[in-house]
Amino acid sequence: MSKIIVKNAVKRKDGYIYYIDTKGHLCELKMRIRTKINGGKNMVKKLTDKERREREVKDVLSKIKKLEKQHKMDVIKSACYKYTTAIQDRMKAEKDVKEAEKRLADAKRRLK
Numbered sequence: 001m002s003k004i005i006v007k008n009a010v011k012r013k014d015g016y017i018y019y020i021d022t023k024g025h026l027c028e029l030k031m032r033i034r035t036k037i038n039g040g041k042n043m044v045k046k047l048t049d050k051e052r053r054e055r056e057v058k059d060v061l062s063k064i065k066k067l068e069k070q071h072k073m074d075v076i077k078s079a080c081y082k083y084t085t086a087i088q089d090r091m092k093a094e095k096d097v098k099e100a101e102k103r104l105a106d107a108k109r110r111l112k
Contacts, residue, residue, distance in 0.1 A: 010018060010026065017029050047055065 010028075012018065013028075015031055017031050019027055019029070021027050
């Protein structure tokens with residue numbers, strides 16, 4: 001059976017594992033954060049309040065940028081639509097003017 005020789009000789013730090021190697025030295029090793037990629041459960045590092053707020057601000061800013069980009073695209077689409085309809089209206093008006101000129105020329109010819 002094992003026996004405790006010295007208690008509380010090392011101040012433990014969060015995120016580190018302590019073990020005794022083959023030479024009898026006390027070793028400290030930083031633990032990896034397990035994620036789905038390296039085969040563990042989805043364990044997430046606990047964030048401080050400041051880090052959490054910063055992350056929330058980043059998320060909000062990215063959402064705002066996406067909305068601005070979408071708004072710009074909508075504005076561009078509506079401007080393109082207005083431009084194409086204006087061109088179509090102009091072409092229709094030119095066609096109507098040509099038809100009116102033809103009718104006027106026919107009417108002048110009949111009066112002679």
